[in-house]
Amino acid sequence: MKRLLTMTFGLAVALAMTLPLQAANARGKTEITLKGKMVSVDYGRPTLHGRTVDQMLAQLKEGEFWRLGADSSTTFETGVALNFGGKTVPAGTYSLWAEKLAGNKWDLVFNKQHGQWGTQHDPKLDFVKVPLHESKASDSAEMVTIKLSEAGSGGHFSVQWGDLMLETNFKAK
Numbered sequence: 001m002k003r004l005l006t007m008t009f010g011l012a013v014a015l016a017m018t019l020p021l022q023a024a025n026a027r028g029k030t031e032i033t034l035k036g037k038m039v040s041v042d043y044g045r046p047t048l049h050g051r052t053v054d055q056m057l058a059q060l061k062e063g064e065f066w067r068l069g070a071d072s073s074t075t076f077e078t079g080v081a082l083n084f085g086g087k088t089v090p091a092g093t094y095s096l097w098a099e100k101l102a103g104n105k106w107d108l109v110f111n112k113q114h115g116q117w118g119t120q121h122d123p124k125l126d127f128v129k130v131p132l133h134e135s136k137a138s139d140s141a142e143m144v145t146i147k148l149s150e151a152g153s154g155g156h157f158s159v160q161w162g163d164l165m166l167e168t169n170f171k172a173k
Contacts, residue, residue, distance in 0.1 A: 034172040037079030044070030053162030067118035081173040084130040
């Protein structure tokens with residue numbers, strides 16, 4: 001009897017430990033090298049599961065934030081200072097957010113806090129806001145996809161989910 005209870009308890013503990021792993025979304029990472037230094041983004045990849053991106057983001061009101069992924073906050077790390085249209089992001093580690101603005105406009109928000117759960121945005125720690133260009137993608141991405149790519153002497157940042165595409169360019173300083 002004691003052995004049966006021990007085995008049952010052990011099985012219950014093992015199952016309880018695997019449930020959070022099953023509930024977590026896949027993770028994604030993108031990176032480029034500028035001026036010999038790494039620039040990277042690590043993010044959770046939620047899935048549409050038959051819904052549209054409009055349905056997924058419909059609850060966001062003007063002035064509210066999307067964590068650009070799922071689970072823990074999206075982490076942006078740069079070993080070199082970057083210039084986003086005249087706004088400087090110093091070398092360091094930040095969480096990334098997209099702020100919904102009026103008229104289907106968005107800002108990319110660099111927040112000094114990072115590593116927190118993705119719904120715990122503290123606007124007092126927002127460091128830099130950069131305009132994002134919104135467009136319709138030619139294809140549909142089932143999972144959130146963030147890409148960094150080299151573009152001339154700098155880089156290109158894009159987020160795609162469904163047919164939503166948010167983009168901006170930057171240069172190494």
